[in-house]
Amino acid sequence: MIPELGHFALAMALAIAVLQAVVPLVGAQRGNVLWMSLARPAARAQLVFLALAFAALSHAFITNDFSVAYVAANSNSALPLAFRISALWGAHEGSLLLWVLLLAVWSCAVSFASRGLPLAFVARVLAVMAIISIGFLLFMLITSNPFLRELPPPADGADLNPLLQDFGLVIHPPMLYTGYVGFSVAFSFAIAGLIGGHLDSAWARWARPWTLLAWCFLTIGIALGSWWAYYELGWGGWWFWDPVENASFMPWLLGTALIHSLAATEKRDVFKSWTVLLAIGAFGLSLLGTFLVRSGVLTSVHAFASDPARGIFILAFLVLVIGGALVLYAWRGASMGVSASYATTSRETFLLANSVLLTVACATVLLGTLYPLVLDALNLGKLSVGPPYFNNVFIPVMSPLVVLLGLGQHARWKQDRFATLCRExxxxxxxxxxxxxxxxxxxxxxxxxxxxxxxxxxxxxxxxxxxxxxxxxxxxxxxxxxxxxxxxxxxxxxxxxxxxxxxxxxxxxxxxxxVDLHTRMAPGERAQVAGYDFHFVATVPLTGPNYTGTEAQFEVARPGAAPIRLSAEKRNYHVRGMPMTEAGIDPGLTRDIYISLGEPLDKQAWSVRLSVKPFVRxxxxxxxxxxxxxxxxxxxxxxxxxxxxxxxxxxxxxxxxx
Amino acid sequence: MTPRRKRMWIIALCVLGVGIAVALILTAFNQNLMYFYSPSEVARGEAPGNRAFRLGGMVVKGSVERGDAKDLTVRFKVTDFAQERAIAYRGILPDLFREGQGIVAIGQLDAQGVFVASEVLAKHDEKYMPPEVAQALKDGQASKAAQP
Known part of the structure; x- marks a missing residue:
């Protein structure tokens, strides 16, 4: 019964979103205050219904209701409670629910924290956000409903992917999504500004705190993802240029350009059209990221859904939203009026140069991420772009950016003298x-x-x-x-x-x-890495709630210092029969010591990875x-x-x- | 300098900067494109001899030989059910590397025709087959069926 209520709540949220999209928008065009003032309560009501849907799905996970197909596919009665809750967003349908829920949270936040803004503007912002919400709710209800039943229910669930049974899953996706979705606010502000025709420094002042907040969440979300990969994937990498990572990094790059460009728009009334384009771009890339991750087009650990209908839906939605925004930009862009002027040596110039560099960096990542997909889609061969491409291109683009950053911090707004700047x-x-x-x-x-x-x-x-x-x-x-x-x-x-x-x-x-050493080690043996002595003490069997495994105990010491005890684990998760590596890490401000187990070899020996990673924190x-x-x-x-x-x-x- | 000349200079600089950036990007891009080949394609000599590519297939049952060496050298074969190819790798294999599992290796062919891998990837899901590998296995099986 409760899953059906959740389903119903989703449908209700969709109906409210339609109201919230149409009525305030028409009201704002006609100057009808009553119609415009529908936006705020509608946004709040939408949040209430989406929270209900979310609670219903959480309830199904907590009570192990395996008659819900999504729960059966992603949970198991032996799964610890915390992971049963976070399993909700561990796969496709649930993470979409999280997406729309967060969108509703942002809309609701806008509805409360916008009391000083003109009503027509707020009405338009909330209407645009509702349009995005409609797209995602339709997508869920048509192609990816998390509340579908599977009858008769299986005796137990297929379990959550062991990689995801970790604190990282509890916190990384919500943070990242809050950032992703947060750019929808900047986007909606830009669209509302375009429709209303008042893109000025006051507009930038309203948009700035929202954009900053979204950017902060995205920053933390990406960092959490990197940290999670570092300790969970078992080989100590912190960035792989994996398409899914790129999908979160591209909006971050444009978002970074956006917060700087917005600052210039606010202070000096410049770069207005550029700022609007960046706002559209940053959110467009957030949508593209969702498309990349969720349509299963990627050869990636993250691509858990493989359904072409979903891909086509998201792609069509993307084209509609971003194409529509760009058409509106082309049509209404002229209404923005002239920007203030500035001299060649001025903070504006440096800011502009850096936001261009960030855009170039973003474009190079986009090229490396999309090119293989396009080629594959056109049946022109399967290829991938190696990480050296990204490193070789990214560093030369970012280096001048860093130099200009220093110059820009000291240059004056509007006009500076080059000689003065050099002296300063x-x-x-x-x-x-x-x-x-x-x-x-x-x-x-x-x-x-x-x-x-x-x-x-x-x-x-x-x-x-x-x-x-x-x-x-x-x-x-x-x-x-x-x-x-x-x-x-x-x-x-x-x-x-x-x-x-x-x-x-x-x-x-x-x-x-x-410094990395892959070697064969048996209990009692020692190895030296970067001045540290690694002593493999013993192995002990390990039993967890839903896995068994081996724990390898190490003592790591510098000559003359007390040894640090570390243990690395190799777990075998029963339900999926999947092995998992848990690294042993001694974190430090200037270096991490990292030990992970490979596979058991003969005579009690293991293949092990011993690393010393300076300044990784x-x-x-x-x-x-x-x-x-x-x-x-x-x-x-x-x-x-x-x-x-x-x-x-x-x-x-x-x-x-x- | 007149404002007009100044503007021309700025535009010239921008064009130059963009030109350099594009050249840099395309060179790096071209150098780092890695094509995927199946064992059959490698056997037909389609794979490049002097640059890295990706080779995928199913790990042949009973082909994995782990020496006693400290440096973790391992040799195994991959197949697309029509052709096999020997792979040599040094280091720790991924958790899901097993015989009978689809894998993708990145590396180069040596003079003996052994694929020396610098990286071996196995997907983190017991049901999941890398899409290229699945396609290669299907093609391999089809070509074998075609030969009586």
Missing amino acids: LRMPLLGAVLLLGATVAAMSEARSPRAIFGLALAAWVVSTSIGGVIQRCRQRQSAWRAFMNLPAAYLGQHLAHLGFAVTIVGVTLVSLNT WLWLGAILMAAGGIIAMCDGRFRRVVARRVANVGGRQGAAS
């Missing part, structure tokens, strides 16, 4: 050289040309960021008070850039200096700093003040009208 940058340049020198002197492993290059880029970002803050505070009478009074957006910007530098350090050092630490910077920037009082002023205005107008 003397101190940061000196700081970067000193920082780099100290780092290279302290770390013998950082002396290869490529490592120095990467670290130099990071040092440049650090010293220009800190130098920017110092210069700004020094001009005031009390430096400390000036620092305390810095706007949150400014602090957030620099924190995020520092995070970027931290990630660059991590990427550089872990890529260049990881910095990858994710940097992402956390970037996201924290975004959140701080979002909390800038400026965004709230505008809203407050608008409230006063609208109130006044309404008072006059009545």
Whole structure:
């Protein structure tokens, strides 16, 4: 009964979404306040029904209701409770439900946090979001209904893929999806702005906090995915240029360009059409990501669904939404009016150059991801694009971006003199050289040309960021008070850039200096890797709730230091008969020690992988700093003040009208 | 410099930058395209001798030989049911590597015609067959059936 209620709730949500899409949009065109004001309650009602559907499916998972086909395919009575709940979004249908639920959460958030915005604008934004929701709800109800029954029910479920039986699944997809879906807000703001014809700095000011928040979630989501792959796949890789990773990375790249372009639009009323295009692009790539992951066209661990009807539906939807948006852009783009002018040497130029570079980077990833698919679809051969392509292209594109980032942080808006800029940058340049020198002197492993290059880029970002803050505070009478009074957006910007530098350090050092040994080891044997002594102590049998396996115990020590005990596991999951590797990891700020088991060989020996990975944590630490910077920037009082002023205005107008 | 000349310079620089970027991207792209070949195609000499490609098929039952060596050298054969090809690999095989399982290996042919793999991929699902491998097996079986 409860699954049928869930199904019914989905249908109700669809009906409400249709109302929410049509009535406010027509109302906004006709200036009908009543019709427009339907948008907010409709968005909230939609959330209520989707939450009901979500709760119904959760209930089926928790109570092991295997008469629901989706539950039977992805759960098992022996599965621990936490994984039974997260199994909900472990496969195609459930992850779509999560997608629309999050879309409804964002819509609802917009409906509450938009009281200062003009009603017509809010009505249009929520209507556009409802159109997206309609697409996904139809997709679910037609091709991928999670509530379908399978009668008679199987005695037990087919279990969740063991790879997904992990804390990573609990947290990575919701974060990533919140980010993906969050770009729908920026998209809807852009479309509403195009329809209403007021794309100005006020519009950018409304759109900024939403875009920043979505970007923060996406940043954290991608970092979590990387961290999960690192410890779960058993070979210590943290980025594979896998099409599914690319699918999340492309919206991030355009989203990064978007938050910077929006900042320029807000402050200086420039790049308006570029910003709108980026907003459309970022969300378009989020949809494309869903298409890539969900249609089963990819040769990838993530492609669990293989149904051409689904692929065609999503593709058609993608063409409709993005094509429609671009047509609207072509039609209404002229209404945006002229942008303010700026000189060649100005912060605008640097921002523009960097957002172009980010777009180029995104395009190269897109090419490498889609080209094999297109060729395959046209029956022109099966090929894949190797990770070296991405590395060879990405680094040359991102390096100038880092240099320009430093310049842009110091350049003035509108107009700067090149000579002044160079003079101002003397101190940061000196700081970067000193920082780099100290780092290279302290770390013998950082002396290869490529490592120095990467670290130099990071040092440049650090010293220009800190130098920017110092210069700004020094001009005031009390430096400390000036620092305390810095706007949150400014602090957030620099924190995020520092995070970027931290990630660059991590990427550089872990890529260049990881030491890996694949070897055969039996209990009692020792091996040396990068100055660490790995001692294979013993193996013990292992029994978990739904698996059995072997635990290999190691002691790892540097000469003269106390040994660290680590254990790596090889598990065999009963229901699917699938082996899984659980790595033994000793995390550290400057290095991780990583042990994973290969396969049992003869005479109690195992093939083992022993690795020392310098600075791998910095990858994710940097992402956390970037996201924290975004959140701080979002909390800038400026965004709230505008809203407050608008409230006063609208109130006044309404008072006059009545 | 007049504003007009300045603008021309900027445009020229942009064109140059885009040109360099495109050249760089296409070169890297071309160098890193890896085609997929089945054992039959390799036997017919269709696979390139001097660059990496992907070879897929089913691991032949009883063909996996693991030496006693410390460096984990392993030799095995893959088949598309029409032709077999020997593969040599050094290192840890993926969890789902088993005899009778479809795999994809990335590497190059050596002078003896052995495929020296730098990476072996097996999909993380017991039911799942890499699509290229499934197609190769189907083609292989068809070609075998065609020969009486």
